[in-house]
Amino acid sequence: MDACLRRALAAQHAEEEKAIRQATRKLRLLVPKAVESLEKLMQSGESDAVKLRATDSILNRAGM
Numbered sequence: 001m002d003a004c005l006r007r008a009l010a011a012q013h014a015e016e017e018k019a020i021r022q023a024t025r026k027l028r029l030l031v032p033k034a035v036e037s038l039e040k041l042m043q044s045g046e047s048d049a050v051k052l053r054a055t056d057s058i059l060n061r062a063g064m
Contacts, residue, residue: 034062038055038058038059041054041055041058042054042055
């Protein structure tokens with residue numbers, strides 16, 4: 001493999017790693033707000049069953 005190509009691939013990999021780190025930081029900052037929103041949605045439910053289904057649905061969509 002050409003040295004120039006290796007450098008280009010290494011630079012691309014470094015940029016991807018940086019983007020992943022930045023996205024992870026942003027997600028960690030958003031978690032408290034997401035929990036707060038979830039709590040508000042749960043409080044607006046008419047019954048415990050509705051609150052539980054809403055919470056379960058939100059968490060499932062979030063992949064949790």
